[in-house]
Amino acid sequence: MSDDIFRDAYKPAEYNSNISKAKVYLTTCAINCDSPIVLVTSGGTTVPLECNTVRFIDNFSTGKRGSASTEYFLRRNCYVILLHRSGSLRPFFRHFDANMVDEAFSVDERDDLVVRKDSELGKNFRSIYDAYHKFRNKLLMIEFETCSEYLWYLRGIANLLTSYKSNAIYYMAAAVSDYYIPRDAMSEHKIQSSDAALDIKLFPVPKMLGHLCNTWSPEAFSVTFKLETDSTILISKAERSLQRYKQNLVIGNTLSDRRVRVTFISHSKDNVLKERLCETKGSDKSELEELIVDELLSSYRLWLSSE
Numbered sequence: 001m002s003d004d005i006f007r008d009a010y011k012p013a014e015y016n017s018n019i020s021k022a023k024v025y026l027t028t029c030a031i032n033c034d035s036p037i038v039l040v041t042s043g044g045t046t047v048p049l050e051c052n053t054v055r056f057i058d059n060f061s062t063g064k065r066g067s068a069s070t071e072y073f074l075r076r077n078c079y080v081i082l083l084h085r086s087g088s089l090r091p092f093f094r095h096f097d098a099n100m101v102d103e104a105f106s107v108d109e110r111d112d113l114v115v116r117k118d119s120e121l122g123k124n125f126r127s128i129y130d131a132y133h134k135f136r137n138k139l140l141m142i143e144f145e146t147c148s149e150y151l152w153y154l155r156g157i158a159n160l161l162t163s164y165k166s167n168a169i170y171y172m173a174a175a176v177s178d179y180y181i182p183r184d185a186m187s188e189h190k191i192q193s194s195d196a197a198l199d200i201k202l203f204p205v206p207k208m209l210g211h212l213c214n215t216w217s218p219e220a221f222s223v224t225f226k227l228e229t230d231s232t233i234l235i236s237k238a239e240r241s242l243q244r245y246k247q248n249l250v251i252g253n254t255l256s257d258r259r260v261r262v263t264f265i266s267h268s269k270d271n272v273l274k275e276r277l278c279e280t281k282g283s284d285k286s287e288l289e290e291l292i293v294d295e296l297l298s299s300y301r302l303w304l305s306s307e
């Protein structure tokens, strides 16, 4: 079952061209650099119910964690490949939304459309625009939609990143489905409605984290996120993940307060569990992702120096 998801039937249509783009990106931008190359995963994966997909299962993830973190990694001199859900929040563009249009723009006396300097967007527009232009060549974005597309890209990019050894960082903030429907069990066409209840059998998605940390990219620094809704089980679940997959760090968060606090969970060299709370309260940084990225990069540097 574990390799079924890598059958050609699941391969993303754009796979070859996106992996070629990643190769070019790595060779032209990042090959001779000492800066870390970070793979950020972001947003939720879908699980199609039909081969010709009309309906699918989705989850809550907006892509804020991944897109905001990408900005801070870029600002800290890292290269970033952002593997993100299509339509989820994107770095820099996440600051703009349609509701701002009326407030942010006006027409001046020469009939030109101008950004109103007194609007929220106007106040920040220039610095965001400048940052986007400054960093966009250090950023490569690849989109996924389904869980299998995500896994294909993860494996493909990990294959490329493996030669960057400890210069590569994995920052896995995507909310990846735990269950899916294998191609053979999926309806070819739209499931027809009827008066009877609909039975759908979901199968566990093969766990790829072990492959990533131990085979695909064993020398990289890998950080995974763990989300729970019950805060009382968060640390034990994170610890179990650390024991099982041997990633360097798990960042735990709960659904309700994930915007203001996370907990860094790791093992020390002598295998003692370490927990560090990271929260916006009492910090001069307004976005949690800035705190997370700074804390993570110091752990990374410490790890590099102890290698």
Ligand code: PAZ
Residues within 6 Å of the ligand: 042, 043, 060, 061, 062, 063, 064, 065, 066, 172, 173, 174, 175, 176, 225, 226, 227, 228, 253, 258
């Ligand atoms: O995408 P978002 O900003 O709305 O949410 C971020 C998050 C909660 C999906 C992320 O922090 C996370 O915990 N990802 C891993 C989820 C999991 O598989 O447990």
